Amino acid sequence: MIEKTNLDEIQNYLVDSSNLKGTCEKVLIPENLTELVNIIKHCYLNDIPYTISGGGTGLVGGRVPFDGVLISTEKLNGILDFDPQNQFVVVEPGVVRKDLDEFLESKGFFLPPNPTETNSFIGGNLACNSSGSRTFKYGTMRDYVLALDVVLPDGETVSLQRSEVERVRNSHFSYYLPSGKTIEFVIPALPYVNSSKNTAGYYLHKGMHFLDLFIGSEGTLGTIVKAKLKVERLPEKVIGFIIFFKELASALDFITKTKGIIKAETENGKNKAYISPRLIEYFDRNSLLLVSDDYPQIPKNVECAIWVEQECSNNDEEEILLSLWLEHISKFTPFASETWVATQDHEHRRFAEFRHLIPTRVFELVAKSNYHKIGSDVAVNDNVFANYYLRLTKMLENSKLQYFVWGHFGNSHLHLNLIPRNENENRLAQQIYDEHIIDAISLGGTYSAEHGTGKLKRKYLEMMYGKDIVQKMKEIKLKFDPKNLLGRGNLFS
């Protein structure tokens, strides 16, 4: 086991990508599972608070400790098994996402939910129930979990399967641990959340599996030490487009219509093909301006851009789909002829680099600023999204603040990034941030579609679900962690 106490050595572990800064006595880096379990048992017996760390790319301060010890999973990074016939991979929590993606790609497979930040660890992806651009078609990490091994706060390890036996049939959650102890509670009735993505608080639903409780629990109920994940075969071909729009209303209309024609089959000769994107991603004008020196081919005077991708089964289908898409695109924008098209791997990689450069440039601006980035993660129902976003845009334009919006618009999910330049702007940014979250919640949506609550968004958990439900969630946490040692400060104060 590696132990670090020197501040110079541990300071990188005391922050995450939200820039929240914490403190702890030491960082412990177990080199195998036995060491990890021993550390956890030691913490439990000696009442030492501990926080689990993945890659530290979280955006809500989840892995940032404020006391006790930080346990990094970085050395538990083995790909333990891969079964192409049965389409699964078994991994340890410290496997870096990009390493897993490269491994799977070399075997002709992929793990569909793809957080943009590929330096994240698979344990972090599971603890946050992360998603990403392809979630539009494929869902979130939860949809790919077949089994999990979790070390509970007292050091007991449980192996959980997504099987009928381990399904919670009614509202009574009752799990018998190997040690003979039982964890029991009544699943509270959460208010209905009217958006296709939501990671606010614990996942508590009748019909859930026991393992579902740990997915998205942000390191508060147990430490994920092994995961068996379903993987998909790589599609034969993928086509991608980055489309530029002169008007926001046309871009929003394009999204609605593109989703609407998913089922509208079009026949072309003997072949049938229909538009069916696997991702629909949005970038506002300010985001495009931020990377315009790197990409001079972005047309002048554009209002926004949308990136779409679709999978094709063969060359014939690719050809038909290319012309279907270009015809469809031409109905919505005068920049149709300047659409970027990707059909080859290296072109798709360039699109992904373009996508990644936008948040990277924003983080560079934040690093130069005296203020933190104020970043949101809201999602609402498709039916109300266009009006919701138009209202937000008006508010932002009037404010004269420095802002950037991008997001997974296929899921009616956006990230607003505000970077204040002085104290007045900081106050105004906080106000707009609050207002657009309250607006989303009042529409039945969520403040947390994929990033979680961590330490930075706790007040919105209560706003969304109410005091009573949050109290019940806290009581569930205490069933697993009666001494409140694990991931202190995440979700609950």
Ligand SMILES: Cc1cc2nc3c(=O)[nH]c(=O)nc-3n(C[C@H](O)[C@H](O)[C@H](O)COP(=O)(O)OP(=O)(O)OC[C@H]3O[C@@H](n4cnc5c(N)ncnc54)[C@H](O)[C@@H]3O)c2cc1C
């Ligand atoms: C540029 C950028 C783009 C991003 N894009 C996306 C995106 O598209 N979609 C998305 O969902 N997120 C995105 N994120 C957020 C972040 O990458 C994800 O939340 C990611 O899954 C966090 O993983 P991590 O390993 O870095 O976790 P960390 O930040 O280390 O930890 C996150 C939380 O998980 C807990 N945790 C970590 N490992 C374990 C474990 N083994 N057992 C129990 N708890 C654990 C920690 O205690 C903490 O609460 C982005 C972040 C950045 C900086």
